Amino acid sequence: MASTSGAVVLNLGAPPTEKLIRGNYLLWKAQGMPALRGAQVTGLLDGSDAAPPKTVEIAQADKTTTTGTNPLYGPWLAKDQQVLSYLLNSLLQEILAQVIGKDNTFDLWTALTTLFASQSQSRIINLRIAIANTKKGNMTSNVFIAKRASAMSWLRLVVR
Structure with missing residues (x-):
């Protein structure tokens, strides 16, 4: 994250070429x-980089306090937006x-994961079932994969 004269500038690059639609959440x-991750902003997604308060108490010379703008809030808001x-x-x-209507990164990310997590989980389960039920000739997928792994291990020994 770069900062020039108080402005926060992130180098995120172009958004993913594959726009999010129903059915491509994991690819997106x-x-x-x-x-x-490269811009180090994943804390905005999971809420660990939450918004600082907009205002802070400022101690005055006469030992009273006033409320003022929090200098940390502006840069955080710029990064989030x-x-x-x-x-x-x-x-x-x-x-x-x-x-x-989702006006911050955390709320948007939470909404997206809620929308698509169950779809992704059911696709994973369906793929596991399909793999488990796949056969190669008269062999189940587990037997076939075990034989392939055994053959590959043997081949690695021979090649060395």
């Missing part, structure tokens, strides 16, 4: 996460309509 996430924009630009209009 796999394309977007490296940029988010850049990541929010990056994510929103990677959504297809159909998905965008479902998350309209």
Whole structure:
């Protein structure tokens, strides 16, 4: 994260080329996460980098306190809104309509994971079932894979 004269500038690059639609959540996430990790902003996704208070108590010379703007809030908001924009630009209009009104990164990310986590989990279960029921000739997938692994181990020994 770069900062010039108080402005926060993130180098996230272009949003994922694969826009988020129903059925491609894992692909979309796999394309977007490296940029988010590289910019060190994943704390905005999971809430560990939460917004600092907008205002703070400031002690005066006469030992009274006043309320003033928190200098940490502006840069945090700039960073959050850049990541929010990056994510929103990677959504297809159909998905965008479902998350309209999410005004910070954490709320958007939570909504997206809620929308798509159950779909992804059921796809994983269906793939596991399909693999378990796959046969090669008269061998189940487990037997076939075990034989392949055994053959590959033997081949590695011979080649050395």
